[in-house]
Amino acid sequence: MRWNLPSDQVPEAWFNVIPHLTTPLDPPLHPGTRQPIGPDDLAPLFPMALIGQEVSGEPWIDVPGEVLDVLRLWRPTPLVRAERLEKALGTPARIYYKDESVSPAGSHKPNTAVPQAFYNKAEGVPRLTTETGAGQWGSALSFACSLFGLECKVYMVRASYQQKPYRRVMMETWGGDVVPSPVDDPDHPGSLGMAISDAVRDAATREDSHYSLGSVLNHVLLHQTVIGQEAKRQLDLAGERLPDVVIGCCGGGSNFGGISLPFVPDEGVRLLAVEPTACATLTTGSFEYDFGDTAGLTPLLSMYTLGHDFIPPSIHAGGLRYHGDAPIISNLVRAGRVEASAYPQSKVFEAAIEFARSQGPIPAPETAHAIRAVIDEALAAKETGEEKVILFSYSGHGLLDLGAYDDYLHGRLDADGAPTGS
Amino acid sequence: MRWNLPSDQVPEAWFNVIPHLTTPLDPPLHPGTRQPIGPDDLAPLFPMALIGQEVSGEPWIDVPGEVLDVLRLWRPTPLVRAERLEKALGTPARIYYKDESVSPAGSHKPNTAVPQAFYNKAEGVPRLTTETGAGQWGSALSFACSLFGLECKVYMVRASYQQKPYRRVMMETWGGDVVPSPVDDPDHPGSLGMAISDAVRDAATREDSHYSLGSVLNHVLLHQTVIGQEAKRQLDLAGERLPDVVIGCCGGGSNFGGISLPFVPDEGVRLLAVEPTACATLTTGSFEYDFGDTAGLTPLLSMYTLGHDFIPPSIHAGGLRYHGDAPIISNLVRAGRVEASAYPQSKVFEAAIEFARSQGPIPAPETAHAIRAVIDEALAAKETGEEKVILFSYSGHGLLDLGAYDDYLHGRLDADGAPTGS
Secondary structure (H helix, E strand, C coil): CEECCCHHHCCCEEECCHHHCCCCCCCCECCCCCCECCHHHHCCCCCHHHHHHHHCCCCEEECCHHHHHHHCCCCCCCEEECHHHHHHHCCCCEEEEEEHHHCCCCECCHHHHHHHHHHHHHCCCCEEEEEECCCHHHHHHHHHHHHHCCEEEEEEEHHHHHHCHHHHHHHHHCCCEEEEECCCCCCCCCCHHHHHHHHHHHHHCCCCEEECCCCCCHHHHHHHCHHHHHHHHHHHHCCCCCCCEEEEECCCCHHHHHHHHHHCCCCCCEEEEEEEHHHCHHHHCEEEEEECCCCCCCCEEEEEECCCCCCCCCCCCHHHCCCCCCHHHHHHHHCCCEEEEEECHHHHHHHHHHHHHHCCCCECHHHHHHHHHHHHHHHHHHHHCCCCEEEEEECEECCCCHHHHHHHHCCCECCCCCECCC | CEECCCHHHCCCEEECCHHHCCCCCCCCECCCCCCECCHHHHCCCCCHHHHHHHHCCCCEEECCHHHHHHHCCCCCCCEEECHHHHHHHCCCCEEEEEEHHHCCCCECCHHHHHHHHHHHHHCCCCEEEEEECCCHHHHHHHHHHHHHCCEEEEEEEHHHHHHCHHHHHHHHHCCCEEEEECCCCCCCCCCHHHHHHHHHHHHHCCCCEEECCCCCCHHHHHHHCHHHHHHHHHHHHCCCCCCCEEEEECCCCHHHHHHHHHHCCCCCCEEEEEEEHHHCHHHHCEEEEEECCCCCCCCEEEEEECCCCCCCCCCCCHHHCCCCCCHHHHHHHHCCCEEEEEECHHHHHHHHHHHHHHCCCCECHHHHHHHHHHHHHHHHHHHHCCCCEEEEEECEECCCCHHHHHHHHCCCECCCCCECCC
C-alpha cells in the first residue's frame, strides 16, 4: 500500500528543531581566531537568507512559493508500507518507508538544493560551487541550478569521478561543470574533505560565486524536514498514531535529520541513526570542535568527528564517508535523544538484496544501511511478538550504484572496505 | 502539477481493443505449415490463460487480485503536467505525461511482466526464458519472477550485454540468469531477432520452461492498457475532457499501445506513434506476414516489417530496434486510425536535453522519441495559437542510458546510427 498526498500538501513551512534542543548548540568558531563567527564571516560564501536560517530560533520558517513550485515536481513523496518485506521476514512489525528516490536526481538531496539555488538567485549570485563524493549531492545541485538558470561547478572526489562516470554525465546533462578533486594533485584519489576545500577556495576567490553545502549545516537539515512532516501526515492517513522507531542512514546527517527531526518533540518515538563501521562517526568518534574540510578553511563545528584528516576506506556508500556529523545530530546523540548504530558493508548489501527481491526497488548503498537496521528491528519484534511500527527514509535508489551490486553478487566485495583486489 | 490516484484505483480490468478494430486482425500462421495456428501450437511456449487472452474478443478482461497486489507497489503512476517545458517552449499547448518510469524496473514493462509471471506460476511453470535488447524488458521480467519465485533466464543482445553492464547487474540483483546472445557465435554483436530465437529454442526444448515476450503480441498490449485507462481518469481530475493528441514511442508497440489503445474509440483524438529513422517500421516498412525472430521459429504475424533479417544500426534507443511491429498497431496504422512519424537520434537527444533542463527528469532514449514529437506538436500549436492538449507516455527513465547522453554531450553521437568511431 502507498499513501500519496496531493501537490498542494507539500509543507509550507520548515520545522526548526533548534528551539526543541535540551542543550543549546555550541557556536561555530572562526578558523583563524577561534572566536564565534558572525554573519559577515559567512557572507562571502552564503546568501544572507541562508545565514539567517542557520542561526534562527523561530520554530517554523516559511518555504518561498518559488521553492514550493519546484518541490511540487515530485513532492509530496509516497509513503509505502513494505508489506512484502514484512511477509518475507515473518514479522509482526509494520514497516513504512518514505520514498525520496522519486526526485529527478534520485535522492532526498534536491530538498535543500532547490532552496539553496533559489536564495542565491534571489540575491543576484549567478554561480555556485560545491563538492560531491558519490555524486548524489552534485547531481541535486546541478538539477536545481538548471531550473533556476545558475552556473554550477562541481568538485568531484577523483576516485568517484573515475569509478562513476554516469554520475558525472547526469550532472553534465543538467549543465553542471564537473572536475575531479583534488585539483592540484592528479594522482590523489581525493576525499570529501579535500573536495570541500577546493569548492570553498573557488567560491571565496570569485566575486560572482557562492558555495553550497549538501549536509551538516543547520539550514540544510532544516530544508530536509519536509520529509518527516509529510511522513507524519501520511502515517495518520495509514491509521497509525506515531511510529515506535524512526530510522535513517547518517553520513553528514541531512537525510537522517529530514526524517527524524519532526519527531524530536514526540517523546517515546525512538530515533536511530545508522552509519558504516568503516566511518563510524557517531558510534566511535569524539565530540569536539573540528574543521569541516581537510585544509581547515571552514569554520570549526562542535560535532562528533573522526578528525578532519581521516580518510575512510572506499566503501560503496560514498555518501556516508564523512569524517564529521551535523552539529544538530551530534547534539541530539550526546543528549541521548538519538541512538546510533553501525554496520559493515557486507551485512548492508545482504539487506539490500533481501529488500530488492522481496519488495522490488533496488536501494542506494547508503539507504541499505537503514534497511539493515530496519530488518534487525523487525526480526527483534518477531522474537518478542511486538507489533512495532517502523518508519524509515528510503533516501535514494541504487541505479547508479549497480557496480557495487556487481561486486557483492560476484564475491568481490570486502566485508568492510574497498572491493577486494582494488 | 501532478495527479495521483489512490492504490485502490489501479484498473481492475484490461481494455481489449480487438472488438473496436474496423478490420479484423489476420490470424498468426504456423511457421511450418503456414496455416492459422491454434492454442495447441502455442501451448509449449505460453500458459493457457495468456493464449486465451491472445485471441479473446471480450471487451474487458479481469485483472487477477494477485496481479493487482503487485501492480499497486507503484501504480497508479502519476500524471504530470509539464508546465516548465510548456513555459520554456512558450506554447499555449497543455502537455501532460504519464510517468511509467516510477516502477522498480524503471519503465512500463513490468505492467505485463507481472501478469505473465503470475499466469505461468498459476499453471505450475517454474522457469521463464526471454530475450532483451536494451535491457528494459529483461529487467522487468527478472523483477516479476523474483516476486513470484520463478527462475528467469535472459538472452541479452551481446552488444548491449557488453555496453550496458548495469542492466545485467540489475537483472542479477533480482536473481535473473543473464547470458549474451547469440549463444552459438561469441563474435556476433547479436540482434533482438536472434535473441528471441535463443530464448524460444530454450523454452521449447525444456519441459519446465515457458517463453515470455515483452511486446508485439495482443496479450502484451492488453496488459499495458492500464496506462491509458489511468491517464483518462487523471485527465478528468485535471479538468480536461479528452486530449487532442496521444503520443508514444513505438518499437514493438507495447508502450504506444498502453497509452493509446483506450483512446481508440474516442473519435477525434489523434494517436501518434514515434519511431527512429534508423528502424522506421511503420513509416517505411511493408505490411505483410513475417516471422517475429531471425531464425524463423515463431509464428508468422501480419504486420509492418522491415524483414526478419533486418539488422538496424546500433542507435542508443535499443528498445526501438525491432524489425516488426505489433499486429494491433499495424492494423490501426493501416486503417488510418494511428499516425506514425520518425526522427533521427540527434534530434531526439536534443529534445531529451531540453526536457531534462526545463522539466527535470532525464528520459530514456526511447522515451525521448515521444518528447521530440511532443515538442514539435507544441511548437506547431504556438504558431497557430491553439490551446492543444497533448498526452504522452513517459515510458522510462534514462538513468541506465547515461552513456548515450555522454556521447551526445561530447559530440560522439552519429546523427542517425552508432556512436561515431565505434
